Amino acid sequence: MAWLSLIAAGLCETAGVMTISRLNQQRDARSxxxxxxxxxxxxxxxxxxxxxxxxxxxxxxxxxxxASGGALAGMWLYGESKDWRRVLFILMILGAAVGLKLVE
Incomplete structure (x- = not known):
């Protein structure tokens, strides 16, 4: 349950980053x-x-x-560069996080 909570926390963090972009575009109470x-x-x-x-x-x-979710959201939703090097570094971030779990 803790791991699901942690994954959900990371996804909520990504959603929060995306709402910062929304707030910059629409300065309203809902945003x-x-x-x-x-x-x-x-x-x-x-x-x-x-x-x-x-x-x-x-x-x-x-x-x-x-961080990875924010970068991927920028690439898919906001037209940011999808250069293979960006994808490689995102995979490296995720791989490092998995590595930390493996040596825990």
Missing amino acids: FLLLLGAFGASFILLAYAMAFIPMSTAYAIWTGIG
Whole structure:
């Protein structure tokens, strides 16, 4: 359950990053509430996961999912570059997070 919570926290982090872009385009209450909800859920889920998963591993995986998710969302939804090197480095981030779990 803790690992599912951690993955959900990372996905909420990605959603929060995407709502920052939305807030920059539409400065309204709904965008702001979505931003607070996404980041709030991310922190709550991360805090739960950290009760069962070591802090260093949980934080690395959470940031890895958030950073990779933000980059992938930018590529798929916002027309950012899909250069193979970007994809390679995203895979390296995710691989490093998995590696931390393997040596835990």
